[in-house]
Amino acid sequence: MRTSAIAVTGLRKSFGEQVVLDGIDLDVAEGTVFSLLGPNGAGKTTVVKILSTLISADGGQARVAGHDVAAEPDSVRAAIGLTGQFSAVDGLLTGEENLRLMADLRHLSRPEGRRRTAELLEQFDLLDAAGKYVVTYSGGMRRRLDLAMTLVGNPRVIFLDEPTTGLDPRSRRTMWQMIRRLVADGVTILLTTQYLDEADQLADRIAVLDRGGIVAQGTPAELKRRIPGGHIRLQFADVTELDRSASVFGMATRDDDALTLQVPSDGDVQSLRSVLDRLDQNLIHIAGLTVHTPDLDDVFFALTGHTTEKEAAK
Structure with missing residues (x-):
C-alpha cells in the first residue's frame, strides 16, 4: 500500500x-x-x-x-x-x-x-x-x-x-x-x-x-x-455471417449496408474475450473488429452537464 x-x-x-x-x-x-x-x-x-x-x-x-x-x-x-x-x-x-x-x-x-x-x-x-x-x-x-x-x-x-x-x-x-x-x-x-x-x-x-x-x-x-454507449463493432464479409452473428448477440445493433454489428460492451478485456469466445463457439468468421468506448469528454459532460472548452470551441 x-x-x-x-x-x-x-x-x-x-x-x-x-x-x-x-x-x-x-x-x-x-x-x-x-x-x-x-x-x-x-x-x-x-x-x-x-x-x-x-x-x-x-x-x-x-x-x-x-x-x-x-x-x-x-x-x-x-x-x-x-x-x-x-x-x-x-x-x-x-x-x-x-x-x-x-x-x-x-x-x-x-x-x-x-x-x-x-x-x-x-x-x-x-x-x-x-x-x-x-x-x-x-x-x-x-x-x-x-x-x-x-x-x-x-x-x-x-x-x-x-x-x-x-x-x-x-x-x-x-x-x-x-x-x-x-x-x-x-x-x-x-x-x-x-x-x-x-x-x-x-x-x-x-x-x-x-x-x-x-x-x-x-x-x-x-x-x-460509467458512461453508456461503449460497444464492440464487428465487421463481416457477407450478410450470411452478419445474420448468424445477429442471432447470437440479441441486444446488438446491426447495419446491413455496412455489414456491421455493434455489440454493447464496456470495453474491458473480459468483455472482449466473451465476444470472441461466442464467435468461436458458433464458428462465425469476422472480417474485422474495433472497440469503441466513451472518452473523457463524454464523462465530463455526463457528470457535470457542461461541455469542455474543447467542445465549446468547435
Whole structure:
C-alpha cells in the first residue's frame, strides 16, 4: 500500500455568499499523478491554493507530504512546488539567472545553487538558451523554465495548475514527457487541466469537481466505463455471417449496408474475450473488429452537464 502524499477530508471554502468547496475529500498516493477536473469556476484553483498554503480553508483538514496545511504551513512549503496557470518567470533575467534567483530563495549555498541550476538547464533542454533573456523565449520554453524553477528545491509534491494552457501540441507533449519522468522519480503531482486528453494520458486517478463537490473519482478507464454507449463493432464479409452473428448477440445493433454489428460492451478485456469466445463457439468468421468506448469528454459532460472548452470551441 502506498502512503498518501495528499489527504483531504471535508475541505470547505466560501468567498462571501458563494460556496466554492462544500466538503470535498481527496486521497493522492505518493508517486502518482492525480488530476482534478471541472468546469471553469468549479474550485480547482481554490483547492490548489489551499493545499499550497496560499489561502486558508474555512473548514476540513488537509495534509500534504505528511504535514498539516493549517498547522505546519512552513513544512508544507518546504516539501512542495507550484506551477500556476501563468509562467512565474522574470522576462528581464536570463534563464540561468531565473534559476539562480530561485536557488537563493530556497536558501541553497552558492555552489549548490550553481550545481542545481546546471542540472535543471540540461534536464529541461535549456542549455543553449541559458544566457538569453527570458523575454525572447517561446511559450513552451517559458513553461519548461517555470517547471524547472519549481524543481530547484527538489519538492516531493508538485501542484501543476493548467500547466500547458496556450502551448502548441509539440510543447504540450514535451511537458507530458517531463511530468512522466518526475513521477518515475517518485514525485507526486496534482494536476488541474482543461484538456481532457491530457488527464487521460497522464493521470493515475481523476476526480471531477462540480458545484463545490466531487461528483466522481476513479481511474480514467473506470470513469469511462460509467458512461453508456461503449460497444464492440464487428465487421463481416457477407450478410450470411452478419445474420448468424445477429442471432447470437440479441441486444446488438446491426447495419446491413455496412455489414456491421455493434455489440454493447464496456470495453474491458473480459468483455472482449466473451465476444470472441461466442464467435468461436458458433464458428462465425469476422472480417474485422474495433472497440469503441466513451472518452473523457463524454464523462465530463455526463457528470457535470457542461461541455469542455474543447467542445465549446468547435
